[in-house]
């Protein structure tokens with residue numbers, strides 16, 4: 001099959017309820033993706049993949065519940081294999097386990113255990129270099145992570161979840177099949193490699209769906 005036919009030809013939804021969705025949209029568009037904002041159940045049906053932006057996970061979750069989007073969102077991701085990429089608050093929404101806030105409503109689709117606000121208050125936000133064994137992330141400058149009142153991935157199911165980048169002994173970028181999550185904010189940098197990685201995941205998932 002020719003390479004061009006497999007290049008991210010789906011519609012990438014970006015959840016537009018709260019948070020830094022505009023930065024995600026700009027980065028995805030700069031990579032040539034077709035992007036659509038998602039604000040309702042109806043919007044959700046018109047996309048092939050979804051980005052969950054950073055922001056405030058409690059606010060985003062409240063709105064998802066109020067808009068009755070939570071069950072369908074989970075069904076699309078878990079049962080129908082819709083590719084999803086969560087950054088920071090998005091990562092919190094995806095976690096199966098939430099240390100400290102076990103009752104906080106969320107999608108709960110990924111085998112990770114996450115602690116919110118793990119590095120302290122907003123003022124304790126920082127930028128650092130992270131390490132990765134993934135070829136795309138080793139080419140060029142090292143990946144840099146901007147952590148803004150960030151969560152921490154405390155543990156993950158090593159049988160199902162792949163570690164893509166880490167800071168010391170802590171995972172900061174992980175993948176479980178068609179799901180990608182990071183505790184930092186690649187969308188507010190000029191480095192689009194992680195978004196490009198996600199678009200590659202989307203195109204592989206869409207190809208597999210077409211063949212299946």
Ligand SMILES: NC(=O)CC[C@H](N)C(=O)O
Pocket residue numbers: 053054055056057058087088089090092116117148149150151
């Ligand atoms: N930058 C972010 O997305 C911060 C996440 C936020 N502290 C939360 O718990 O939802």
